[in-house]
Each structure stands twice: as C-alpha cells, then as structure tokens.
Amino acid sequence: MASVEFIDVRKSFGAHPVLKGIDITIADGEFVILVGPSGCGKSTLLRTLAGLENISAGEIRINGRPVNTLPPKERDIAMVFQNYALYPHLTVAENMGFSLMLKKTPKAEIATQVRPAAEILGLTHLLDRYPRQLSGGQRQRVAMGRAIVRDPQVFLFDEPLSNLDAKLRVAMRSEIKELHQRLGTTIIYVTHDQIEAMTMADRIVVMQDGRVEQIGTPLDLYDRPVNQFVAGFIGSPA
Ligand code: ADP
C-alpha cells in the first residue's frame, strides 16, 4: 500500500507539452479515477508513475519518497492495460506467475502464490487452460491476476474494460471494487466511461489538455463542478 504524490509534474514529447504541471495527492489505499478527453495525458501520467516515461520537470513521490530516478522494477507498481497481452503459449497459472518465474522462484512456491489470486478472481478451475480457450472477461481477469500476484503497492488500470461488452463491463466493475476492498491497495484507474468513474471512485480527477481541472468525490463533482468543462464531462452520457 502506498500514498502517491504528483508535484507540478511536466512532460513534453519533443516540443509538444503533454503534462503541463500536474498536482495530485493520493492517499494510501485510495481508489482514484482519471477521466478526460482522448489525448489529454491520462495514459502518459500513469506511465510516468510506473517509470515508463521520464518526466521533464516536477516530482513524483511514492510513500513520500521521490522516485524520479528509480527504474520501473523498483517502483513496485503493477499496470493493467486494455489490451491485456497474455502469453499465448503459457497456461493461465503460468501467465499469472510469470513475474515470479522471472525472479526464478521455485515452481511449488509460484503455485502457492498464484492460488489465492486465482480464488479471488474465480479462476481456480481455469489454471491449466491457455488464453485462446478463455472468454474476453476471463482473459481480463488473468491480466488482473498477474498484477495481483506481483503484490504491488499501487495498481494502475488504463481503460481495462473498454474491450469488453456492456454486460461484462458492469460485472467487472463490481469485481474490481471488491478486489480493492479485499486488498486495500492504492488504485489509479483511467476510464472514459463516466458511469464507471461515478460508481467506482473514491475521488475523480478530471483532466483536460495536460492539466487537472478538478479533483473531488463523485458527489463533489456532480454537485459542485468548478466549470462548464467538468459539468459537461461528468454530466454527459458515456
Ligand atoms: P490519453 O491517455 O489521455 O488519451 P495520452 O497520454 O495517451 O492521452 O497522450 C497525450 C498526448 O501525448 C497525445 O497528444 C499523444 O499523441 C501524445 N503522446 C503520447 N505518447 C507519446 C509518445 N511516446 N511520443 C510522442 N507523443 C506522445
């Protein structure tokens, strides 16, 4: 578990500024959702926290510790994407235990660590299957399982449900909420689905063009949007 701080974080790609001074403080165990139009910098912000992009200025802290120069491996963060690339030639169990295999953890111990994650996600009966034998929702659960097995301090989700059909998306929302309640891990979650944001988040961060427009609870944003942009974004249909 961990607190996360972005302090005046700036990022440019060449001459193109993408993050223009982001300040966000996230409490230990909080579920924070980032929303905002396509291209406003949500994925880039997650990637800077994961250490996959260097920042141009500012500071990022995890548990109060600056991590600007820390390589991704040492940040203890797991990321789940919308295109959950599972290894096709590995079973569900092997996919979930992949990070442990890389660390040369003995097989028996990998099995011991994979089991509880599989139980949480209802994957126990699928551990010997291959990705091609799974439904979209099951594959997304394996991707989440792979992140859980790493036992990270922070989970980053980047539009994890956008490839699923509407019914499954609703079911997965509750599963992810439950997961958060069980594990208590800090979660930063990007979505363009405003119902997802309103129903899942402790707090929502509304971004536009590399800046934070407003941070607040779903109720705050709904009742007291600071400007027309936030009002429009929160009020508009998904
Ligand atoms: P979002 O996730 O909110 O849709 P992104 O963070 O993916 O937005 O992108 C923000 C902006 O940064 C976009 O204009 C995008 O084209 C640009 N961008 C993202 N990654 C790169 C990159 N590696 N090189 C150059 N430009 C990038």
Ligand code: MG
């Ligand atoms: Mg994105």
